[in-house]
Amino acid sequence: MNIAFYVSAVLTLAGALASVLLKNKVHCALALTVAFTGLAFLFLNLNAQFAGFAEIMVYVGAVAILVVFAILLIKGSETPLHGAFSRSWPIGATIAAGIFALLGWAVIESASHLPKNTPTHAVTVDQIGQALVYRYVLPLEVVAILLTVALIGAVIIALHEDGRTQ
Amino acid sequence: MIKNLDQIFLLFEHWIVSFLPVAWRPMGAIILSVLAIISIFPALFALTTVFERKGLGRIQNRIGPNRVGPLGIFQPIADGIKSLTKEDIVPTSADGVVHFLAPIVQVLAVFMGFAVLPMGRNMVLADMDAGLLFYFSMGASTELSVFMAGWSSRNKYSLLGAMRAVAQMISYEVTLLLSAVPVVMIAGSLSLTKIVAAQNYYTHGLPHWYIFTPWGLAGFVLYAIATTAETNRSPFDLPEGESELVAGYHTEYSGFKFALFFLGEYLAMFSISGMGATLFFGGWAAPFPFLEWIPSWIWFFSKLMLSIFVFIWLRGTLPRLRQDQLMNFAWKFILPLCLLNVLVTALWHFLGVGWERWVFCSLILALAYVLMGLGGMRGMKVGPRRYRYAE
Numbered sequence: 202m203n204i205a206f207y208v209s210a211v212l213t214l215a216g217a218l219a220s221v222l223l224k225n226k227v228h229c230a231l232a233l234t235v236a237f238t239g240l241a242f243l244f245l246n247l248n249a250q251f252a253g254f255a256e257i258m259v260y261v262g263a264v265a266i267l268v269v270f271a272i273l274l275i276k277g278s279e280t281p282l283h284g285a286f287s288r289s290w291p292i293g294a295t296i297a298a299g300i301f302a303l304l305g306w307a308v309i310e311s312a313s314h315l316p317k318n319t320p321t322h323a324v325t326v327d328q329i330g331q332a333l334v335y336r337y338v339l340p341l342e343v344v345a346i347l348l349t350v351a352l353i354g355a356v357i358i359a360l361h362e363d364g365r366t367q
Numbered sequence: 368m369i370k371n372l373d374q375i376f377l378l379f380e381h382w383i384v385s386f387l388p389v390a391w392r393p394m395g396a397i398i399l400s401v402l403a404i405i406s407i408f409p410a411l412f413a414l415t416t417v418f419e420r421k422g423l424g425r426i427q428n429r430i431g432p433n434r435v436g437p438l439g440i441f442q443p444i445a446d447g448i449k450s451l452t453k454e455d456i457v458p459t460s461a462d463g464v465v466h467f468l469a470p471i472v473q474v475l476a477v478f479m480g481f482a483v484l485p486m487g488r489n490m491v492l493a494d495m496d497a498g499l500l501f502y503f504s505m506g507a508s509t510e511l512s513v514f515m516a517g518w519s520s521r522n523k524y525s526l527l528g529a530m531r532a533v534a535q536m537i538s539y540e541v542t543l544l545l546s547a548v549p550v551v552m553i554a555g556s557l558s559l560t561k562i563v564a565a566q567n568y569y570t571h572g573l574p575h576w577y578i579f580t581p582w583g584l585a586g587f588v589l590y591a592i593a594t595t596a597e598t599n600r601s602p603f604d605l606p607e608g609e610s611e612l613v614a615g616y617h618t619e620y621s622g623f624k625f626a627l628f629f630l631g632e633y634l635a636m637f638s639i640s641g642m643g644a645t646l647f648f649g650g651w652a653a654p655f656p657f658l659e660w661i662p663s664w665i666w667f668f669s670k671l672m673l674s675i676f677v678f679i680w681l682r683g684t685l686p687r688l689r690q691d692q693l694m695n696f697a698w699k700f701i702l703p704l705c706l707l708n709v710l711v712t713a714l715w716h717f718l719g720v721g722w723e724r725w726v727f728c729s730l731i732l733a734l735a736y737v738l739m740g741l742g743g744m745r746g747m748k749v750g751p752r753r754y755r756y757a758e
Contacts, residue, residue, distance in 0.1 A: 225462075227465075227518055228462075228465075231465065231511075231515065234511060250495065250496060250497040250500070250501075251497055251500065254497055254500040254501050254504040255500070255504075257504040257505075257507065257508060258500070258503060258504035258507045261504075261507065261508050261511060262504065262506075262507025262508060262510060262511075262540070263507065263537065265511055266510055266511065266514065266533055266537060269514055269518075270533075273518075273530075325496050326496055326497045326500070326557050327496075327556070
């Protein structure tokens with residue numbers, strides 16, 4: 202627990218809260234990227250370089266842009282006049298609180314089962330690569346096939362109805 | 368003496384840091400290196416603007432800037448003073464905070480990329496294990512600043528420019544990453560210092576740069592195309608096509624904020640050129656062993672400036688692409704070639720040392736290039752151009 206941890210934790214929480222509470226949808230998306238950045242800092246703070254940089258590259262670089270594109274392309278992207286809360290917010294808040302409680306309970310419970318004071322060593326990118334292509338090669342391939350199928354599906358949806366390519 | 372000249376900046380830094388108390392020395396060294404980076408590259412930017420305007424002028428058969436100082440050399444100083452003293456206009460309907468943050472985010476993200484570039488022997492600010500990944504993740508975050516600028520201006524030209532820029536940058540980022548993958552496969556590391564070290568040896572007086580292999584040459588050409596698109600340079604400068612969009616996403620920026628965007632664009636060019644030199648041209652390594660007495664940082668910056676020259680040359684030579692041409696080129700030609708290049712690199716690795724791998728790999732790449740080119744051209748009516756002058 203050092204200053205860097207607190208700064209990135211505050212950044213993450215503030216970004217996440219702002220992404221829910223702000224009125225303008227594009228502001229929400231930008232606040233979400235702040236939360237992603239904070240999360241990446243948390244990973245880097247734990248010496249997980251690969252996870253941290255992948256978080257920035259995938260989430261800040263690609264996902265945030267897609268979110269923003271989606272907001273601009275759908276209807277009703279104008280700022281609502283009265284408040285940002287939908288009528289069903291108590292249900293949403295209950296579900297979120299429930300999941301948070303479950304995860305929090307799991308984390309706190311698991312802490313007592315772990316051996317105390319295990320030295321944390323930095324996992325190099327090299328080790329991650331070795332693990333991915335030797336031990337976990339089957340899950341990796343399954344994920345790759347899934348993503349390829351999703352890509353082809355997206356292209357098919359984007360095709361014209363009468364089969365003309367555009 | 369030669370060794371000292373090679374390490375002159377490091378020695379200078381040690382000398383300054385030695386005045387500090389011992390506890391502050393590591394921090395002092397880091398701050399000095401950061402200061403060096405954020406002063407040298409903007410200075411280079413100032414020089415490059417004159418260089419570019421002069422070069423373009425020469426290509427277009429005119430003189431270029433020649434009023435301020437001898438041969439117009441002080442033009443960037445005049446431009447700087449002008450942009451500092453100009454009124455900072457923010458449109459009334461603009462989103463103030465985002466409008467203000469966009470240029471800052473861009474320059475910040477671009478500057479971060481320089482942290483992992485090895486600019487000479489032992490001259491790297493942060494020698495990270497995942498240096499290449501860091502560099503590309505910082506490059507990816509500049510896209511967001513472009514969107515922020517375009518959206519917050521509340522101007523149709525800005526928004527259209529930003530949308531074009533983001534679509535283009537996302538498309539070409541895939542190829543940018545994939546064109547760098549073969550280098551990582553052969554060097555076996557994401558650390559840029561290790562990638563340079565892997566290329567920095569000679570047999571029969573010839574360097575082992577990756578550009579001198581079939582997959583390296585193909586990878587470099589793909590990388591160069593992707594970087595040109597990624598930095599929004601001509602012929603891929605649709606996001607700021609003056610004839611259609613005024614100035615693209617920075618239409619509504621004036622004064623020093625505009626200068627920041629301009630700076631960010633050129634800094635991105637410098638860093639991505641430096642990255643290209645590091646990946647394919649041996650970074651700070653000398654081309655021949657008998658030239659090793661020239662300091663390593665001179666080699667790095669000469670390679671960088673040579674690539675800037677090519678950028679300017681391209682800008683003065685090639686016409687702008689159309690949006691559909693741009694996208695088709697990225698997804699139907701460049702991306703398949705990148706994927707093929709990754710496979711060819713694996714083949715190169717497993718064929719082992721010998722002449723076979725040179726023949727096979729070159730043949731596969733050349734065949735793929737020719738066949739895909741022919742396939743893409745089929746159905747296109749390519750003939751002599753017919754000019755119509757106000758019929």
